[in-house]
Amino acid sequence: MGLVVDIKGLSKTYKIGGEKLPVLKEVYLSAGKGSFISVIGPSGCGKSTLFRTIAGLEKEFSGTVMVNEQDIRSNPPRLAYMFQKDLLLPWRTVIKNIVLPLELSGKLKEADIKNLEVLINEFGLAGFENAYPHELSGGMRQRAALLRTWLMDGDIILLDEPFGALDALTRINMQDWLIKVWENHRKTVLFITHDIEEAVYLSDRIFVMSKRPGTIIDNVAIEFERPRNRNMLYTEVFLEYKKRLVTLLKDDKLL
Amino acid sequence: MKRFVNTGRISLPISFAIALMVWEGAVYILKTPDYLMPAPSRVFTALVESFPLLMRHGAVTMLEVISGFLSALILSAVISLLMVRYRILYNILWPYMVISQTVPLYVLAPLFMVWFGFGILPKVLIVVLVCFFPITVGLVQGLTSTEPELDELLKIMRATQSQILWKVKVPQAMPQFFSGLKIAAAYSVTGAVLSEWVGAKEGLGIFLTRSMKTFKTAALFADVFIIIVLSLGMFFLVTYLEKKLIKRRTDFYEES
Numbered sequence: 001m002g003l004v005v006d007i008k009g010l011s012k013t014y015k016i017g018g019e020k021l022p023v024l025k026e027v028y029l030s031a032g033k034g035s036f037i038s039v040i041g042p043s044g045c046g047k048s049t050l051f052r053t054i055a056g057l058e059k060e061f062s063g064t065v066m067v068n069e070q071d072i073r074s075n076p077p078r079l080a081y082m083f084q085k086d087l088l089l090p091w092r093t094v095i096k097n098i099v100l101p102l103e104l105s106g107k108l109k110e111a112d113i114k115n116l117e118v119l120i121n122e123f124g125l126a127g128f129e130n131a132y133p134h135e136l137s138g139g140m141r142q143r144a145a146l147l148r149t150w151l152m153d154g155d156i157i158l159l160d161e162p163f164g165a166l167d168a169l170t171r172i173n174m175q176d177w178l179i180k181v182w183e184n185h186r187k188t189v190l191f192i193t194h195d196i197e198e199a200v201y202l203s204d205r206i207f208v209m210s211k212r213p214g215t216i217i218d219n220v221a222i223e224f225e226r227p228r229n230r231n232m233l234y235t236e237v238f239l240e241y242k243k244r245l246v247t248l249l250k251d252d253k254l255l
Numbered sequence: 256m257k258r259f260v261n262t263g264r265i266s267l268p269i270s271f272a273i274a275l276m277v278w279e280g281a282v283y284i285l286k287t288p289d290y291l292m293p294a295p296s297r298v299f300t301a302l303v304e305s306f307p308l309l310m311r312h313g314a315v316t317m318l319e320v321i322s323g324f325l326s327a328l329i330l331s332a333v334i335s336l337l338m339v340r341y342r343i344l345y346n347i348l349w350p351y352m353v354i355s356q357t358v359p360l361y362v363l364a365p366l367f368m369v370w371f372g373f374g375i376l377p378k379v380l381i382v383v384l385v386c387f388f389p390i391t392v393g394l395v396q397g398l399t400s401t402e403p404e405l406d407e408l409l410k411i412m413r414a415t416q417s418q419i420l421w422k423v424k425v426p427q428a429m430p431q432f433f434s435g436l437k438i439a440a441a442y443s444v445t446g447a448v449l450s451e452w453v454g455a456k457e458g459l460g461i462f463l464t465r466s467m468k469t470f471k472t473a474a475l476f477a478d479v480f481i482i483i484v485l486s487l488g489m490f491f492l493v494t495y496l497e498k499k500l501i502k503r504r505t506d507f508y509e510e511s
Contacts, residue, residue: 055411056411057407057410079411083408085402087405087408089423091426091427091429091501100412100422103422104414104415104418105412152412
């Protein structure tokens with residue numbers, strides 16, 4: 001399995017006024033093709049900065065970041081990215097929002113819209129194609145934003161706390177749904193969360209970050225079989241994982 | 256909620272009718288002479304009598320208003336887009352635009368007349384000056400109000416500058432653009448009237464001056480009534496266009 005994301009010794013310092021604020025320190029992280037990788041850590045530990053750097057939004061850093069075996073400094077990466085906010089355009093209908101990436105790259109054809117039907121169904125948006133974002137529930141908006149992300153270039157998807165703003169029940173449903181969609185498509189997903197249960201349920205491997213300046217303290221392979229189901233969360237094995245992750249985060253005096 | 260809406264709809268005509276009756280009654284009881292304060296009924300008679308004349312003058316004023324308003328609209332659009340694209344232009348032009356709003360119009364109006372003659376050009380220029388600022392403020396604010404994350408998302412999607420402008424920034428600017436446009440529309444008629452006031456061949460402003468000088472106060476009130484109706488007309492025209500253009504976005508307004 002080739003590594004589609006490979007980060008070695010990534011450090012980053014923000015300069016605020018005259019002061020230097022180290023955000024990331026010697027981060028090592030890698031993701032194999034088609035794997036689901038989570039990054040877990042306390043708020044403000046630099047998870048988002050890490051993702052922003054991978055996406056090419058942060059230009060100044062030390063270390064190397066390889067995406068699809070190419071250095072992002074010389075080859076701006078092509079990947080999909082989703083922020084915590086859905087960032088749907090309020091004046092566009094759901095379908096028009098979803099096809100934005102295709103529209104921008106000039107790939108939008110009538111035939112594509114036909115093919116989209118399958119995806120729209122899968123993302124639970126059937127019947128809402130012509131609704132406006134404000135007419136949708138939080139979960140639906142997030143699914144629309146996710147489908148838009150799905151249609152962005154590249155097989156690597158960076159999700160920065162996509163379910164962070166949802167209520168607990170919607171969140172559980174979204175997790176169940178995401179895992180099903182992901183298991184169908186097997187794109188590489190990098191996922192930020194600070195929810196241990198969510199991370200264990202979804203991921204193949206979890207990278208645990210320390211508080212700022214963020215560094216990877218450890219990584220834990222989750223060996224539940226796929227397809228996953230929620231009952232796995234009520235087993236001894238799950239509790240072992242949870243205990244291990246909590247201990248890792250707690251030793252860092254975070255929880 | 257429903258009851259509230261209903262009261263809103265009928266409260267305006269009722270209060271207006273009461274005000275008219277009080278006014279009519281006061282003039283009748285106090286026997287105020289017409290040239291000081293004409294009763295509403297006298298104003299109405301004057302309105303009917305001078306109606307053809309008022310229409311002729313109104314047509315001239317509206318010609319100035321429409322040409323000034325549209326010129327300001329085009330000028331604002333071009334300058335706003337340039338200022339948003341080139342920060343340096345914004346830094347240079349913005350102070351002058353603010354200063355242009357601080358020079359009293361009743362000083363500029365006669366000056367423009369001296370420079371550009373007795374025709375409609377100086378009037379159109381005053382309307383442009385009145386309308387340009389609110390439209391530009393709304394447009395510049397709207398065009399620069401994109402969330403930083405949205406800018407970054409578009410960057411990741413590799414959108415070109417012109418795609419970002421036309422597919423995101425311009426539509427996003429519409430609510431604020433229309434706010435500015437409504438202010439401009441409401442003031443445009445007054446701007447034209449003020450510049451006619453200092454000197455013109457035709458127009459509602461010069462009709463005002465003439466009525467005043469000949470103590471035809473009722474005719475003056477009738478003229479003011481026409482000015483109000485035309486101003487409201489401009490305002491509601493823009494409101495109507497806004498609704499047509501950006502319907503189903505009520506929630507968007509609440510959000511932003």
